[in-house]
Amino acid sequence: MAGPYIFVFTGTSGSGRKTIAHRIGTELGIVPVLSCTTREARETNGKKQDYHYITREQFNEFDGQGKFLQTATIGKERYGVLSRELDEPLQNGRHVYLILNSEAATMVKKLYGDKVVRLFIYVDKGTVRERLESKGMSFDVVDRYLEQYTEEVVYRKQCEHVIENVELNRTLEGIRVAIQSHL
Numbered sequence: 001m002a003g004p005y006i007f008v009f010t011g012t013s014g015s016g017r018k019t020i021a022h023r024i025g026t027e028l029g030i031v032p033v034l035s036c037t038t039r040e041a042r043e044t045n046g047k048k049q050d051y052h053y054i055t056r057e058q059f060n061e062f063d064g065q066g067k068f069l070q071t072a073t074i075g076k077e078r079y080g081v082l083s084r085e086l087d088e089p090l091q092n093g094r095h096v097y098l099i100l101n102s103e104a105a106t107m108v109k110k111l112y113g114d115k116v117v118r119l120f121i122y123v124d125k126g127t128v129r130e131r132l133e134s135k136g137m138s139f140d141v142v143d144r145y146l147e148q149y150t151e152e153v154v155y156r157k158q159c160e161h162v163i164e165n166v167e168l169n170r171t172l173e174g175i176r177v178a179i180q181s182h183l
């Protein structure tokens with residue numbers, strides 16, 4: 001077995017990346033590496049936590065200390081992965097997973113090379129709208145996701161695996177097979 005591996009769940013926003021990543025990560029015992037964000041937490045409904053929610057001051061402090069592997073500004077909010085959170089489990093021989101947009105996925109691939117396996121998750125635009133609106137997500141956020149869709153969807157060509165998330169259990173099976181092909 002090579003590795004340890006860095007599994008990056010990427011793809012179009014609202015396609016189910018977080019849902020799938022946490023389900024598979026928990027099932028296979030892969031360590032989650034959560035990004036820090038200054039954005040407010042959304043209703044979690046008892047789901048696994050998606051981010052480290054920190055203040056802008058705290059974010060700026062970490063940034064000033066060079067603690068982030070990379071950072072991004074999306075809308076008015078900041079996002080970043082702490083280098084230590086990724087490197088520690090890897091040094092202990094553990095596989096990890098992250099949920100990132102294409103920009104951050106590209107950077108992690110550049111930095112970590114063959115260790116990185118990108119899993120691109122997508123659904124069609126109409127399904128994104130339907131799912132998110134039925135869950136009560138604000139129209140602003142849904143519109144932002146749909147605006148970015150065309151730009152994000154082309155990234156699938158660079159990813160090691162591409163999976164459409166129509167029926168959740170079938171998707172999970174596809175992801176399981178993809179991940180296990182590396183372990």
Ligand SMILES: Nc1nc2c(ncn2[C@@H]2O[C@H](COP(=O)(O)OP(=O)(O)O)[C@@H](O)[C@H]2O)c(=O)[nH]1
Binds near residue numbers: 036
């Ligand atoms: N560049 C970058 N993007 C990130 C990072 N962490 C998360 N993201 C992505 O940034 C976007 C944030 O959108 P948002 O609506 O707040 O969150 P979501 O619910 O996770 O999609 C998502 O596509 C995330 O996957 C990070 O550290 N860096």
Ligand SMILES: Nc1ncnc2c1ncn2[C@@H]1O[C@H](COP(=O)(O)OP(=O)(O)O)[C@@H](O)[C@H]1O
Binds near residue numbers: 131165
């Ligand atoms: N196969 C699926 N069928 C129906 N709803 C799904 C499916 N996969 C995910 N969802 C739902 O779609 C919404 C967006 O999923 P999420 O994991 O937050 O996406 P992302 O992280 O890509 O933005 C959530 O409400 C989630 O429960």
